[in-house]
Amino acid sequence: MPDASPIVIAYDGSDAARAAVNEAAALFGSRPAIVVTVWEPGLADYMLMPNTMGTGTMMMPYDPATVQAIDKAAEDHARDIAEDGAQLAQAGGLRAEALPVRDAADIADAILETASERDAAAIVIGSRGLKGLKSKLMGSSSASVLGRSDRPVVVVHAPDVEGH
Secondary structure (H helix, E strand, C coil), X not given: CCCCCCEEEECCCCHHHHHHHHHHHHHHCCCEEEEEEEECCCHHHHXXXXXXXXXXXXXXXXXXXXXXXXXXXXXXXHXXXXXXXXXXXXXXXXXXXXXXXXXXXXXXXXXXXXXXXXXXXXXXXXXXXXXXXXXXXXXXXXXXXXXXXXXXXXXXXXXXXXXX
16 A cells, blocks of 8 residues: 555544554555654743742743754654554554644644644544543543545554553
8 A cells, every 4th residue: 555645643642642653553554654753842931940039930941042942852752653663563563653743823733733734644643531620620632633634644643540
C-alpha cells in the first residue's frame, strides 16, 4: 500500500498516547504514520518568579534571548518525544516519521491542521479519561479533535492501573 494516505498519531509520551500508538499499529499495519507532538512557543512570556517581598509573584523581566532559548528547548523536547513515539510506532510495524508541531492557538487545532495538510486518512489520539473539574480546567484535546475533525478519529483510552 505504497500510495496510502498516512495516519496522524497525536503523541505526548503519556500512557494514553503510548496506548494510541500501539492501537494504531494494530489497526493500520504498515501504513505510513506521522507521529505529531505539539509544543507551545512563548512560554517564557508567562514565567513568574517570587517577588522581592516574598508575598507573591511577579512577571519575569522580558529578555528576548531567554524567550528564544526556552522556545528552542521546548521544540527540542517535542522533537525527542515525537521521535520516541515514532520509534514505538515503527516497532509496531508502522512506517512512522516524527513531527514536532508548533501550537499557534490550540493543541487540537495543530493536530487537525497537520492532518489536513498531510491529507491523513485518519487521526489516532489517546484520552486520559479526565472527568469533572479536571476535564473542565484542563480541557480535552481528544474530545476537541473528535468533535471538529472532518476525517475519521480513533480515540484510545489510557489503560487503567491493571492494564485493561
